[in-house]
Each structure stands twice: as structure tokens, then as C-alpha cells.
Amino acid sequence: MNETAEPDQSGSAVFIWSSRTKIRYYEITVNNTFLLRGGRVIDPASGFDATADVLISAGVICEISKKPGKLSASAGGTLIECEGRLVVPGLIDPHVHLREPGAEHKETIATGAAAAVAGGFTSVCCMPNTTPTIDLPSTVEFVQMRAAASRKARVFVAGAATVGRAGEQLAPMGAMSQVGAVAFTDDGDCIASAGMMGKVLAVCASLDKVFMQHCQDPTLTMGGVMNSGVISARLGLGGWPAVAEEVIIERDIRLNRGHRCRYHVQHMTTCGGVDIVRRARADGQRVTAEASPHHLLLTEEACNNYNTQAKVNPPLRTDEDIRALIEGIVDGTITVLATDHAPHASAEKARDFTAAPFGMIGLECAFALYAKALVESGAIDWPRLIALLTIEPARLLGIDSIGHGQIAQGIPADVTVIDTNATWKIDSETFQSKSRNCPFDGWQVRGRATDVFVAGRHVLIGGALPATPTITAHASFNVL
Numbered sequence: 312m313n314e315t316a317e318p319d320q321s322g323s324a325v326f327i328w329s330s331r332t333k334i335r336y337y338e339i340t341v342n343n344t345f346l347l348r349g350g351r352v353i354d355p356a357s358g359f360d361a362t363a364d365v366l367i368s369a370g371v372i373c374e375i376s377k378k379p380g381k382l383s384a385s386a387g388g389t390l391i392e393c394e395g396r397l398v399v400p401g402l403i404d405p406h407v408h409l410r411e412p413g414a415e416h417k418e419t420i421a422t423g424a425a426a427a428v429a430g431g432f433t434s435v436c437c438m439p440n441t442t443p444t445i446d447l448p449s450t451v452e453f454v455q456m457r458a459a460a461s462r463k464a465r466v467f468v469a470g471a472a473t474v475g476r477a478g479e480q481l482a483p484m485g486a487m488s489q490v491g492a493v494a495f496t497d498d499g500d501c502i503a504s505a506g507m508m509g510k511v512l513a514v515c516a517s518l519d520k521v522f523m524q525h526c527q528d529p530t531l532t533m534g535g536v537m538n539s540g541v542i543s544a545r546l547g548l549g550g551w552p553a554v555a556e557e558v559i560i561e562r563d564i565r566l567n568r569g570h571r572c573r574y575h576v577q578h579m580t581t582c583g584g585v586d587i588v589r590r591a592r593a594d595g596q597r598v599t600a601e602a603s604p605h606h607l608l609l610t611e612e613a614c615n616n617y618n619t620q621a622k623v624n625p626p627l628r629t630d631e632d633i634r635a636l637i638e639g640i641v642d643g644t645i646t647v648l649a650t651d652h653a654p655h656a657s658a659e660k661a662r663d664f665t666a667a668p669f670g671m672i673g674l675e676c677a678f679a680l681y682a683k684a685l686v687e688s689g690a691i692d693w694p695r696l697i698a699l700l701t702i703e704p705a706r707l708l709g710i711d712s713i714g715h716g717q718i719a720q721g722i723p724a725d726v727t728v729i730d731t732n733a734t735w736k737i738d739s740e741t742f743q744s745k746s747r748n749c750p751f752d753g754w755q756v757r758g759r760a761t762d763v764f765v766a767g768r769h770v771l772i773g774g775a776l777p778a779t780p781t782i783t784a785h786a787s788f789n790v791l
Contacts, residue, residue: 343767345388346390346391353398355697355701357717364376370766372719375718391762397728399727400701400717401725402700403700403708404427405647411457422744423674426742426743426744428464429743431760432763433727434710435464439469439476439498440471440476446473446474448483451470451490452490454466467708469496470482470494473497478501485514498523499624501525508562508566512570513570522574523575524574526577531552534549536549537549537627537664538614538629542611542612553628564596567597574596575647577651578602578625592643599647600646604680607681608633617663622664622667640691646707648704649704653671653748654744657748672748723767724767728761729760733761735757761774
């Protein structure tokens with residue numbers, strides 16, 4: 312893979328640089344051995360789906376065997392019985408907000424990474440709408456160092472495409488790419504200028520990095536706080552029309568025809584948007600899109616009684632839009648699922664609806680919600696759901712080339728074990744996240760991660776996070 316590796320100062324990790332992917336990261340060197348026995352192993356990347364044993368040692372997947380009893384853990388190794396459970400590649404969320412630097416009262420990189428692990432995610436990609444904005448190599452490296460010290464989930468970084476996310480001047484995307492930024496976006500805001508958008512697409516194409524767009528025409532959403540319709544009118548709240556999302560998707564796809572950048576629609580919500588992306592993909596355009604759990608399960612009716620927990624950007628839409636999103640997932644128009652995990656302090660969400668911030672948390676209950684919306688409804692099967700949460704986001708971020716989103720011999724042991732029959736009640740008070748703004752609080756759901764491995768480290772054990780001391784970045788397995 313055109314990689315170089317050299318030991319760090321502690322001798323417990325190696326620093327790896329991939330010249331082909333321009334991604335650098337740490338891998339901790341561990342000697343622990345684990346045998347995951349008798350689970351249903353699903354690897355969408357290869358099509359493998361069978362009852363099998365998985366042997367993990369020294370931070371990598373050593374062997375996968377469908378022959379019972381062939382594999383055994385070494386002396387001192389750990390046996391984990393996985394009968395009746397899924398053993399899948401570590402889940403990946405390409406769209407989270409970790410709030411650090413600048414808003415550590417909402418979330419920190421450490422608490423966000425812990426929330427990710429609790430939800431079964433081994434890797435997340437954080438957005439750049441922080442204070443200061445992640446628009447310089449030094450800020451990218453700051454996030455990487457903080458993530459490394461947490462010893463939880465891997466944290467990949469999406470850099471801002473424009474300085475300060477102001478949409479006026481190109482950020483140094485090439486320099487950020489050199490230190491490990493895997494994607495670019497001004498998420499939280501749309502790049503409103505078509506001229507600037509064209510320049511961003513050109514740069515991302517030259518770097519072979521995905522651009523992820525927050526599709527919102529600001530001139531159509533001024534004063535908007537929820538979906539435009541009968542309910543917003545009855546509540547006396549500013550409406551946010553579907554067309555505000557759709558015109559940006561249409562514009563960007565047209566602009567991108569000459570650049571062929573990898574272009575990604577974040578948190579898509581409208582049936583019109585699904586149609587636009589479907590046509591573009593049929594035309595051979597390099598376009599992908601994602602859906603979030605709240606847009607698959609909640610409608611604008613959740614905003615009744617001025618419920619600020621349901622205030623989100625883009626807003627909750629209608630039953631018709633939900634049906635279109637699910638149809639888009641079924642037919643392959645939407646290839647990625649992403650939480651848009653957006654923590655806010657309770658006092659902020661306690662403001663009146665217009666003043667309260669947009670956003671909701673989702674990492675710790677996302678898997679069960681996706682299962683409810685897509686598998687329990689009969690829309691898709693387990694292998695497709697796992698693909699939407701593993702190899703598809705890995706390809707989006709370009710990290711499939713370094714072994715993420717897959718279960719195969721010789722690659723980093725990022726593995727999630729899931730009990731699909733586990734029933735539980737969502738209780739945000741028990742979350743690892745610093746924030747509690749979850750509109751699904753109190754829901755009874757099914758499906759939960761029981762064990763999570765990141766580079767061979769057992770970071771979720773029987774559904775609980777073990778106490779882990781923080782360390783300096785040079786002794787971490789997290790991505791840098």
C-alpha cells in the first residue's frame with residue numbers, strides 16, 4: 312500500500328504514512344489475543360456471510376475460519392462466545408460534531424469518541440464547525456492529538472473548504488490533506504457562492520478527496536426553524552422549504568460535471584433531493600448521499616408543543632419524504648448512513664423554539680434506530696445495513712484502502728459484535744456523551760453492540776466501557 316512505518320518514542324505504537332492515500336495514523340502494538348467464536352460474520356466488502364470464528368492477535372485479524380474448533384486462543388487469550396450475534400467490521404460514522412475546540416461544555420473529543428464506542432462505532436469523522444474552525448493543518452493535528460489521547464474510537468478529520476467556513480476564501484486544503492484530513496466541508500453552512508463552489512470542487516478533485524455539502528440555500532431559509540408547511544404555520548414558526556435543499560444539490564451536480572470531484576450530499580431529507588441524486592448517479596456522476604436516523608423515523612409533527620429536541624438542521628420533513636429516503640436506500644441512491652451527532656447543553660435546548668440551537672445526539676442509539684427503520688420494517692436485510700455503516704462510509708472517506716470497513720485477514724482489527732435481539736430503553740442520562748438532547752429518549756428499541764475492538768484493543772466489553780487512562784498521543788491507536 313506504499314506505506315512507511317516507524318516506532319514512536321514509547322515503543323508501543325507505530326506511526327504510519329500512506330503516500331498513496333495521503334492518510335497518516337497511529338496503530339498501537341498490542342499482544343492481546345481474542346477468539347470471537349460462533350458468530351454470524353458479515354463482511355459486505357467481500358460478500359462473506361457465514362457462521363465463523365475470528366482470531367484477533369497483535370492488533371490485527373489473524374484468521375477467519377468457518378470450520379468449528381479450528382482456531383484457538385493462545386495461552387492468556389480471551390474467548391468471546393458470539394453465537395446468535397453479528398460479528399461485523401467496526402461501524403463508521405462519517406458525520407459527527409465533537410465540538411472541540413471551543414464548545415467543550417457540549418462535547419469533547421474524548422467524550423464523543425467514548426459515545427461512538429458505546430454505540431458500536433470504531434471510527435468517526437468530525438466536522439470542522441468548531442471555534443476556531445478546523446481550517447489549518449495545525450487545527451487538524453490538534454484534533455488528532457486529542458483523539459489519540461482518548462484511546463477510544465478513531466477520529467478522522469474533515470477540514471473546512473473555506474477559511475472560517477465563511478465561503479469567501481479557499482482554505483489550505485492541500486496542506487490539511489498532507490497532515491491527514493480525509494474530507495472537506497463547510498458543514499453547518501452551505502457554500503452559497505457558485506463561483507467559490509466551483510473552485511472548491513476543482514481543488515478536491517485534484518486531491519482526490521470527497522467534498523461533503525450541507526445543502527441549504529441561505530436566501531430561502533432565512534428565519535426558518537422547521538419544515539415549511541401546515542404545522543409551522545399553526546405554530547407560528549418560520550418555515551424551511553424543501554426546495555432550499557434541492558436547488559443546491561442540483562446546482563452542485565451541474566457545477567461538478569467538469570471537475571468530476573467526489574461529491575457527497577449530507578443529511579438528505581427530501582423526496583426531490585433523492586430524485587436529483589438518483590438521476591445524477593444513473594448519468595454516471597460521482598455523487599453519493601447519506602441519511603440520518605431522525606430523518607428516517609421522525610416527521611415535522613415531532614415539533615408540536617414547541618419541542619426543541621426535534622429542532623434540527625435540515626429539519627424533520629413529512630411521511631412522504633421518509634418513504635422517499637427509504638426507497639433511495641433500497642435502490643442504492645443513498646449509500647451511507649450518518650448520525651449528524653450534534654450535542655448541545657440542556658440549558659441551550661431549554662430556550663424557546665426559535666432561539667434554541669439546531670441538532671440532536673445520535674451515536675449511542677443509532678444502530679438500533681437504523682435497524683428499526685430499515686431492517687425491522689423489511690426494507691433491507693442485515694448485510695445491506697452493515698454495508699451502509701461500514702464499507703460504504705469507508706469508501707466515502709477513502710479509508711477502505713487502509714483496511715477500514717472490512718473484516719479480512721491481515722488488516723487492523725476494528726470489529727463490532729452486535730446482539731440484534733437485545734431489547735433496551737433509550738435513556739440519555741446513561742450516555743457517554745456530555746449532552747442529553749436526544750428526541751428518542753424513552754423509546755424501546757432492539758439491537759446493541761456488546762463488544763468493540765479498535766486495532767485489537769477491547770474498548771467495549773459486554774456493553775460497557777472499561778476504565779481507560781488517558782495517555783499522550785504517541786502511545787495511541789487512534790488516527791492521526
